[in-house]
Amino acid sequence: MVFYPNLENMSNFSNITGVLSIITGIIFWIGLPRGYSKSLFSAQKVINFPVLLLGITALCLSVGLTTVLSHYFPGLHSTQSEELLQLMNDPVGITIVVILVLFFAPLAEEFLFRGVLIDGACVFLRQKPNVATLLSATLFALSHGITHFPGGFLFAFCLGLMRIRTQSIRGTAFVHGLNNLFGLGVLYYQSGDIPLALAYGMVVTGGVGLTYLLLSTQALSKPEQDA
Helix, strand or coil: CCCCCHHHHHHHHHHHHHHHHHHHHHHHHCCCCCCCHHHHCCCCCCCCCHHHHHHHHHHHHHHHHHHHHHHHHHHHHHHHHHHHHCCCCHHHHHHHHHHHHHHHHHHHHHHHHHHHHHHHHHHHHCCHHHHHHHHHHHHHHCCCCCHHHHHHEEEEHHHHHHHHHCCCHHHHHHHHHHHHHHHHHHHHHHCCCCHHHHHHHHHHHHHHHHHHHHHHCCHHHCCCHCC
């Protein structure tokens, strides 16, 4: 007999976490300086190998870990994918899903999780950027459900580090959109997950990349600290 958590309760918990994240983000945003929102979308100050590696690592860990977890625990599959697939049964539905998943969701979530939650935690909770990134990544992962937690947490953590380094959410929103595009493409054309061997390869690639970045203090230093 295989035991699965109560998915309905898990879904409710994810929804509650998402709402609390939004409320906290609004409170932080109100207290942040004027013109703050515009500054988040400013041009990236740094585009180099560590930044690119953070993006690749985020994608590999998100897709790979979620696929592996879904393979071994099929009962944890989210109903969100099925709902999206049902919407994509005509051109209008596909257009709506593409706009929401590839454009609106990445921009909104990056503004909230990699923007106001990280900066708000630094300013109002007096946390260091890396600690604020961990807090934001935890909220992001919990709000996306148990199936996506491991991959979602590491995905959000990498994007948080990327945002701190570049001082912008342009790059993180782009990577987030690519992640959603990959997932949407697999869902629409295969109605399932990517091959397990490829998923394991992505996990290994992402793990190596993240290990290198965490061991390289210089690679994750802020722009103003660069030589």
